């Protein structure tokens with residue numbers, strides 16, 4: 232079965248997904264939707280990005296159906312899967328309408344603007360009997376997948392501590408500047424840091440409690456956060472993220488796990504990106520991992536789930552909604568200065 236895809240929102244992520252689908256034999260992009268005519272003409276030269284995701288600057292869309300309104304797109308019977316790459320505040324509305332129209336949905340992270348919206352989306356997917364895949368791409372990012380395997384196998388003993396970070400210049404160019412409006416984006420804590428919050432729950436299970444400190448932008452959004460997570464097992468788990476860096480600061484993500492017998496470290500700005508300091512052998516190892524485009528891996532997985540009629544398990548709608556609920560507890564903690572229980 233070929234899954235017929237419509238990509239909605241041709242900004243940084245929509246153009247990234249569009250390119251990634253070209254690597255997926257089981258999927259065919261048949262339609263695109265955006266409110267900006269220039270993007271529907273295939274001119275993507277103005278699309279801004281904080282990392283190189285492999286997205287093209289121009290595309291030939293002449294063989295595709297193009298829509299400037301997603302209401303029109305949803306009437307298209309030739310679309311099986313709607314891929315929602317819209318600004319975060321539009322995710323829930325678009326997903327709910329798509330389920331109503333009988334479509335499967337892939338939605339970029341964060342799943343919704345709030346955990347309440349996300350839970351509604353999960354319920355709607357279940358009621359409609361349609362799949363919902365949420366783009367928590369770290370679960371497909373080879374270095375994070377390799378680290379998860381190190382933890383689960385127990386190869387280096389128990390985890391003593393872990394540290395995640397994600398730093399970026401302030402996003403200057405998004406559609407209608409939506410990223411800089413906390414009411415539409417949730418600011419850095421929801422847009423950027425949620426990647427690591429989800430990695431924490433994926434690696435170590437859902438935290439019971441969080442303790443956070445943050446800095447706030449003029450509009451009241453959390454632009455930089457540092458959180459400690461209380462997870463089962465008692466390891467010290469910390470994540471820090473911010474988009475309050477000057478434009479010259481290169482995007483950087485890191486993850487470090489200290490085991491009883493080794494320290495593993497991923498740094499997106501270093502080659503090799505993943506190294507392991509093995510305390511038993513005294514060696515510094517560079518583990519092999521597949522050189523793959525994580526966005527294509529993620530979308531291939533969701534497409535196969537749809538084609539094979541099995542709900543996504545690598546990231547469930549409940550996981551994605553929980554990631555937002557944890558972030559909401561972090562925001563509460565950063566505002567109050569107190570530890571906050573996570574209510575999922």
Ligand SMILES: NC(=O)c1ccc[n+]([C@@H]2O[C@H](COP(=O)([O-])OP(=O)(O)OC[C@H]3O[C@@H](n4cnc5c(N)ncnc54)[C@H](O)[C@@H]3O)[C@@H](O)[C@H]2O)c1
Pocket residue numbers: 239240241242243244245264265266267270278279299300301316317318319321339340341366368404405406422
């Ligand atoms: N997984 C990741 O690594 C990653 C990276 C960046 C962004 N994201 C997420 O992807 C989503 C999109 O972010 P982005 O950076 O691509 O935003 P963007 O501003 O670059 O693009 C948004 C696009 O949506 C279009 N649009 C707006 N309203 C529309 C409507 N009603 N109908 C159709 N099109 C409409 C805009 O014209 C624009 O092309 C966000 O939720 C963001 O958090 C994920």
